[in-house]
Amino acid sequence: MSVYEYSAMTIKGEEVPLEQYKGNVLLIVNTATNCGFAPQFDGLQELYEFYKDKGLTVLGFPSNQFMNQEPRSESEIDQHCKLNYGVDFPMFSKVDVKGPNIHPLFQYLTENAPGVLTKQVKWNFTKFLVDASGHVVNRYAPQTKPEQMKEDIEKLLSHT
Template sequence: MSVYEFSAKTIDGEEKSLKEYKGKVLLVVNTASECGFTPQFDGLQKLYNQYKEQGLEVLGFPCNQFGSQDPGLDEEISSFCQKNYGVTFQMFSKVDVNGDNAHPLFKYLTHEAKGLLSEKIKWNFTKFLVDQNGNVVNRYAPQTKPKNIQSDIERLLGA
């Protein structure tokens, strides 16, 4: 099994199979627009700009499960991300990442890369690095700044 078994609705409402990302390095992030970590959108966009030509894709999944920090509709979230952080990487429709209604992709990611003491995602901006074969390579805490993942991304890209 790999992340390619899953699909998700984009923030624009179209169903997208993750098979479309075969051969790419993925950084999958549960995001929020009103969180102390929200400025990480800037760092995620910088990583995307720097490495997209070499095969990096950043996939953002808004989530409102932590302190109700992403209460807006998909259109509002999309507009906020573009206006405030110039986000051009793929954003998806809002999802749950924990619990019975968790998106199947996040159930898979958390099973493959367990967090400290538990599989559950503890907060916004938890990041999962996935290799070109769809395998989960690492999980990063919300506090981990995108620039601190750069060397791991470069290693996977062969940069």
């Protein structure tokens, strides 16, 4: 199994097989525009801009499961992220990242990179680093800033 077995709906409403990212290192993040960690969109965009030509793709998955911090519609999320943070990495429709309706991708991610004390995502901006073969290699806490992941990203990119 790998992330390539899954598909997801883009923020524009198109079903996309994650297999289209095969061969890329992926940074998959559950996001929320009203979260205190939302300024990390800037750092995620910087990582994407710096490494996208080297094989990194950042994938943003909004979720409204933590204190109603993503109440916006998909079009509002898309506009907010572009206007406030210059986001042009792929963004997807809102998903559940925990609980009975967890998106299958996040079920896979949390099973293969369990957190401390629990497998489930505990808050917005939990990040999963996936190698070019589609396997989860690391999970980062919401407090981990995007720039703190550069070394791990570079290691994976050097093996692609």
